[in-house]
Amino acid sequence: MITIAKASQLPTCDVLAFGPHPDDIEIACGGTLLLLHKLGRTVALVDCTRGEMGSRGTVADREQEALAAGKALQAKARCNLDLPDTGIRNDDNDATNKVVAAIRAVQPKLIFAPHERDVHPDHTAAAQLIERAHFLAGLRNYQPSLGAPHRAGTVLHYPGNQPVEPSIVVDISAIVDEKVEVVRCYRSQLSPLDTGYLVQGLDLLERTIVRQQAVGAMIAVRAGEGFCHDGPIAAGDLSWLLG
Ligand SMILES: [Zn+2]
Numbered sequence: 654m655i656t657i658a659k660a661s662q663l664p665t666c667d668v669l670a671f672g673p674h675p676d677d678i679e680i681a682c683g684g685t686l687l688l689l690h691k692l693g694r695t696v697a698l699v700d701c702t703r704g705e706m707g708s709r710g711t712v713a714d715r716e717q718e719a720l721a722a723g724k725a726l727q728a729k730a731r732c733n734l735d736l737p738d739t740g741i742r743n744d745d746n747d748a749t750n751k752v753v754a755a756i757r758a759v760q761p762k763l764i765f766a767p768h769e770r771d772v773h774p775d776h777t778a779a780a781q782l783i784e785r786a787h788f789l790a791g792l793r794n795y796q797p798s799l800g801a802p803h804r805a806g807t808v809l810h811y812p813g814n815q816p817v818e819p820s821i822v823v824d825i826s827a828i829v830d831e832k833v834e835v836v837r838c839y840r841s842q843l844s845p846l847d848t849g850y851l852v853q854g855l856d857l858l859e860r861t862i863v864r865q866q867a868v869g870a871m872i873a874v875r876a877g878e879g880f881c882h883d884g885p886i887a888a889g890d891l892s893w894l895l896g
Contacts, residue, residue, distance in 0.1 A: 656732070670682055675718065681812065683835045701741055710839075722835050743778045745782070767811060768812045819871070
């Protein structure tokens with residue numbers, strides 16, 4: 654896993670996952686990304702902000718934790734766009750161009766992005782920013798200096814701080830312990846002394862475990878990660894439904 658300073662220098666990968674803050678990707682899709690890696694797929698991670706407004710942990714702590722988590726996820730590369738924490742704007746041109754540069758550099762077939770229905774304004778804004786940038790990334794005449802035009806075949810949105818009915822649930826039971834170890838890399842976010850400010854009253858690891866069990870129960874497995882797709886997903890035939 655390498656840390657990339659500029660989005661335009663990210664390597665080509667099959668999968669690109671965006672997180673508004675360091676730790677969002679791991680909580681929402683850590684298991685799915687581990688499974689994709691085991692299938693031989695390459696993954697790049699892009700954090701929008703450094704989480705500097707977080708109630709716990711310094712920016713330096715969170716940078717080290719994100720590096721460790723990226724390694725544990727077997728990601729090929731990780732990059733931080735350095736957008737302002739609590740100040741992501743969906744219509745900011747510099748921010749848009751950073752996301753466009755990431756998409757064009759990685760040329761992913763599949764993108765993971767936050768779901769816009771979320772109590773944290775950064776998650777909503779990041780979802781809208783990524784959707785806008787993904788469209789613009791495919792326009793040949795939009796900022797050609799940011800790389801060759803590209804759009805991913807599929808974009809999956811992951812719920813963040815509030816539940817959203819998923820279109821797809823990935824069974825992560827087989828690697829759930831490995832995923833928990835990935836989330837544990839964010840030590841500064843765990844074991845709070847004062848829980849009054851926590852979203853939903855749970856720390857990050859508790860929230861991850863409770864959420865993945867509840868989502869897994871939707872498809873009768875021990876742990877799952879849910880994703881939303883805009884519109885129908887194409888299927889050549891239904892043989893995959895026959896086991
Ligand atoms: Zn977040």
